[in-house]
Amino acid sequence: QVQLVESGGGLVKPGGSLRLSCAASGFTFSDYYMSWIRQAPGKGLEWVSYISSSSSYTNYADSVKGRFTISRDNAKNSLYLQMNSLRAEDTAVYYCARGSTYTPPDYWGQGTLVTVSS
Amino acid sequence: QSVLTQPPSASGTPGQRVTISCSGSSSNIGSNTVNWYQQLPGTAPKLLIYSNNQRPSGVPDRFSGSKSGTSASLAISGLQSEDEADYYCAAWDDSLNGHVVFGGGTKLTVL
Numbered sequence: 001q002v003q004l005v006e007s008g009g010g011l012v013k014p015g016g017s018l019r020l021s022c023a024a025s026g027f028t029f030s031d032y033y034m035s036w037i038r039q040a041p042g043k044g045l046e047w048v049s050y051i052s053s054s055s056s057y058t059n060y061a062d063s064v065k066g067r068f069t070i071s072r073d074n075a076k077n078s079l080y081l082q083m084n085s086l087r088a089e090d091t092a093v094y095y096c097a098r099g100s101t102y103t104p105p106d107y108w109g110q111g112t113l114v115t116v117s118s
Numbered sequence: 119q120s121v122l123t124q125p126p127s128a129s130g131t132p133g134q135r136v137t138i139s140c141s142g143s144s145s146n147i148g149s150n151t152v153n154w155y156q157q158l159p160g161t162a163p164k165l166l167i168y169s170n171n172q173r174p175s176g177v178p179d180r181f182s183g184s185k186s187g188t189s190a191s192l193a194i195s196g197l198q199s200e201d202e203a204d205y206y207c208a209a210w211d212d213s214l215n216g217h218v219v220f221g222g223g224t225k226l227t228v229l
Contacts, residue, residue: 105208
């Protein structure tokens with residue numbers, strides 16, 4: 001069965017950095033687009049970034065562009081999100097999710113909490 | 119401010135039928151398919167409907183989806199207490215090099 005397991009969240013000070021990881025299993029990872037989606041406490045879902053199956057294409061929400069970098073390692077069935085210059089408004093649960101071209105995600109991980117606070 | 123517009127709340131009594139609307143534009147719902155997700159408290163979103171009206175294996179047929187033009191709807195018939203959750207619509211948006219957009223979510227209360 002499809003499994004997505006995020007890790008790497010935690011408490012970080014404003015201006016700090018964090019790297020999230022997502023371990024995928026149960027499907028052919030290299031066949032799928034992957035996305036990061038976040039949810040601030042008590043708020044709705046916000047798309048953060050996506051990466052194509054071969055890493056040829058990436059895209060970012062304006063709110064994170066220039067600060068976050070998405071990457072993947074198909075040999076390790078893993079997705080990553082490098083987050084730099086973190087701000088209080090980046091505080092959220094971050095989900096990795098599987099998708100296909102031009103469609104929203106189907107499977108989601110359980111999420112990892114990132115808290116940006118001094 | 120979410121790109122897709124959903125009512126913030128909906129309610130119904132057990133056994134009733136409830137519908138949740140999702141309004142978008144030509145760059146998202148008007149030209150791409152819609153997914154619906156159910157999010158129970160403290161859990162990750164779960165796919166409820168994909169490709170406008172398809173149910174994944176294991177989702178009861180009490181849940182149905184439809185799309186017309188730039189709007190979509192989720193219908194829940196035979197409402198049950200365990201349906202109390204947040205519901206989100208989502209679609210691919212062709213603008214800004216392509217990205218996923220979400221509705222703001224609808225909190226469904228079973229009275």
